[in-house]
Amino acid sequence: MTDTLDSYIDAVGSALGLTIDPAWKPAVRANLDVSLKLARQVDEFALPDETEPASIFSA
Template sequence: MNDKSLDLDTYIDAVAAALGLPIDPAWKPAVRANLEVSLKLARLVDEFPLPDETEPASVFRA
C-alpha cells in the first residue's frame, strides 16, 4: 500500500465519520477505487485550459 492510498483511506474514514455513514470494511476497496476514478476525472477537467473570455453556458428554462 502506498502513501496515496493511505491518504485516501484516511479521507474516506474522515468523511464517512463526518456524514455518519457506516462503510463496511469489505466495501472500502470499491469506495477507494471509485474515489480514485472521480479524482482522476476531476484532474482532467481542472487541467483543461480555458481562455479568460470564455463565457458560462446559457441556462434555458421552459
C-alpha cells in the same frame, strides 16, 4: 496514495456518521480514485479568458 484515500474515507464517513463496511472499502476507494483523476483533468483544462457560460434554455 491508498493510505491517504483510506484515511480520507474513514474521516468523511465518521464526519457524516456513516459506517462503511470494510468489504465495501475497495469499491469506495476505486470510485474516489477515478473521481479525483477526472476532477484533475477538468481542473487542468485551460479556458481562454473570453469563455462564457452557456445560455440557459427552457421549453
